[in-house]
Amino acid sequence: MPPSPSEFAFIDSIRRAVRGDPRVPLGIGDDAALVRTVSAGCLVTVDMLMEGTDFTFPPATPQLAGRKSLAVNLSDIAAMGGVPTAAFVSLALPKSRGAAFASDIQAGIQALADEFDVVIAGGDTNSWDGPLVVSVSVLGEPGTRPPVRRSGARPGDWIFVTGACGGSIHGRHLTFTPRVKEAAALLAAVDVHAMIDVSDGLSADLHHILDESGVGAEVEAASIPIHPDTALDATRDPLERALGDGEDFELIFTVSPEDGRRLLESPPPAVSLTRIGTIVEQNARTLSLPDGRVIPLPRSGWEHHLGKAGGA
Amino acid sequence: MPPSPSEFAFIDSIRRAVRGDPRVPLGIGDDAALVRTVSAGCLVTVDMLMEGTDFTFPPATPQLAGRKSLAVNLSDIAAMGGVPTAAFVSLALPKSRGAAFASDIQAGIQALADEFDVVIAGGDTNSWDGPLVVSVSVLGEPGTRPPVRRSGARPGDWIFVTGACGGSIHGRHLTFTPRVKEAAALLAAVDVHAMIDVSDGLSADLHHILDESGVGAEVEAASIPIHPDTALDATRDPLERALGDGEDFELIFTVSPEDGRRLLESPPPAVSLTRIGTIVEQNARTLSLPDGRVIPLPRSGWEHHLGKAGGA
Numbered sequence A, B: 001m002p003p004s005p006s007e008f009a010f011i012d013s014i015r016r017a018v019r020g021d022p023r024v025p026l027g028i029g030d031d032a033a034l035v036r037t038v039s040a041g042c043l044v045t046v047d048m049l050m051e052g053t054d055f056t057f058p059p060a061t062p063q064l065a066g067r068k069s070l071a072v073n074l075s076d077i078a079a080m081g082g083v084p085t086a087a088f089v090s091l092a093l094p095k096s097r098g099a100a101f102a103s104d105i106q107a108g109i110q111a112l113a114d115e116f117d118v119v120i121a122g123g124d125t126n127s128w129d130g131p132l133v134v135s136v137s138v139l140g141e142p143g144t145r146p147p148v149r150r151s152g153a154r155p156g157d158w159i160f161v162t163g164a165c166g167g168s169i170h171g172r173h174l175t176f177t178p179r180v181k182e183a184a185a186l187l188a189a190v191d192v193h194a195m196i197d198v199s200d201g202l203s204a205d206l207h208h209i210l211d212e213s214g215v216g217a218e219v220e221a222a223s224i225p226i227h228p229d230t231a232l233d234a235t236r237d238p239l240e241r242a243l244g245d246g247e248d249f250e251l252i253f254t255v256s257p258e259d260g261r262r263l264l265e266s267p268p269p270a271v272s273l274t275r276i277g278t279i280v281e282q283n284a285r286t287l288s289l290p291d292g293r294v295i296p297l298p299r300s301g302w303e304h305h306l307g308k309a310g311g312a
Helices: A005-018 A062-079 A095-115 A180-189 A202-213 A228-232 A238-244 A257-265 B005-018 B062-079 B095-115 B180-189 B202-213 B228-232 B238-244 B257-265
Strands: A033-036 A041-050 A083-094 A119-128 A133-141 A158-162 A194-197 A216-220 A251-255 A273-280 A285-288 A294-296 B033-036 B041-050 B083-094 B119-128 B133-141 B158-162 B194-197 B216-220 B251-255 B273-280 B285-288 B294-296
Touching: A033 A083, A033 A119, A041 A062, A041 B083, A041 B119, A041 B133, A062 A083, A062 A095, A062 A133, A062 A180, A062 A194, A083 A095, A083 A180, A083 B041, A083 B133, A095 A119, A119 B041, A133 B041, A133 B083, A133 B133, A158 A257, A180 A251, A180 A257, A194 A202, A202 A216, A202 A238, A202 A251, A228 A238, A251 A257, A257 A273, B033 B083, B033 B119, B041 B062, B062 B083, B062 B095, B062 B133, B062 B180, B062 B194, B083 B095, B083 B180, B095 B119, B158 B257, B180 B251, B180 B257, B194 B202, B202 B216, B202 B238, B202 B251, B228 B238, B251 B257, B257 B273
Parallel strands: A083 A119, A216 A285, B083 B119, B216 B285
Antiparallel strands: A033 B041, A041 A133, A041 B033, A083 A133, A158 A251, A158 A273, A194 A251, A216 A273, A285 A294, B041 B133, B083 B133, B158 B251, B158 B273, B194 B251, B216 B273, B285 B294
């Protein structure tokens, strides 16, 4: 469908914000953008966020919904050890919410883009009778090293996580800082073998690394960094939430024991790191509980009680 | 939100289809894909299609909806004179429609991707209670020449269109062939000054070229190639539909008179071309009607009758 006049106006407002970035020789105003690539390849990630699933209004504001739709993609580029450069924003805007809603979403996206020096290089703006849908695609430079994959974990590796996990639904899933700078600092300091960002949950995403690497893991429950936000719901177990909640957008990564010791002795500035376990051979995926029990590392959330935890 | 088991299965099925393409050294299975770039830049385009706006079921099938969601993006890359290489597919799948619906959409996307040698390199699959939303991002190689912009039209240029326009709503908007091969053939034969694909409508998209190039145009109504599908609705004027309907996904382009004559004398094989007018200085945008009247070139559809046409 042809864009409505308000969609043209929206595109024009983005266009003005974009003009003149050397990384995007051709931006909005043609059928496709031209994004300059320094390396022989570019990282690409896409995420689609839907009203009612990934955010609701309230507690989310349009600015925060826009922010999150870009932030989750920056987190993906960070998890590859890359540097995000350009973003493309597709919108299905609810007709009932009007033009201010659209520009608030754009403002939320643009503010985070500015913070991370990402250029909004294009998009597709539509309106309809349905709820808000935002699909963002982000391109990134791989950086000086090959991209860090999920599949590089080796037996003996130490498993780390940045920040703390759990309880993001109380607000942090809208306001988190994608760990782009942290990933760059880690890659500059050590040889990161495998990395992923925590979207499905600390436990589920660690399983992704284990699956892709063909290895197992021994995780110490007592070492899991539990976010204080988990206390905002007293009916649920904080450890369970830290392992199962998802949308923390912290980084899980593995390094050799030598590099692990180096990180603990002199962590990169402003990077919060916790060792949570060790990579082992394939057939063991365990969680050591504070009471001494060793249970299978759950793949997702518990079945309500630690005692019912099952290995996937 | 973490993907559901059916979403994981869907991602796995895509992953199997993708494996092993040298243009995508890292595909599905990491946080981002790595797409190889041959040139110092890549073309990027995104389009979001929504059920109820861009297609309805029926007459569309899930295969055709999937096909269209990729085809519109291939058309954008073609309009830049590029070669599409990799596609990323974000889906919001209606929960009510089940798993077969999802795999039918994927099959429609994959079949067209195979036809144009495009690798499906990643995506984001979600399900929700809303209607189907498909957002596709396509990367392309700029080819051996700089990308063809909308802004390159010069006074004196001849204006051409591929194929025929109008009436695509009767079915062609779902089944059209993106003019990737035609664009490549044109670029190999002549120096294309400006190009755009017909999504908003022949007249509206020509206006985009004129706006971006800062020029005017004299268009001959009698020369407009009118698609026979316009006859499927006898209540509307075929010429009006050819100029105003949209979603033809043909290419409008301009070349020098010398190149124009060359194209008419020896058109590239299998490329249907019609000259529809001439680029002129800025302040004239006219449409010469068969009855001798000269009216302002309408920006979009007529006001129901030719006599009411206004220059937008």
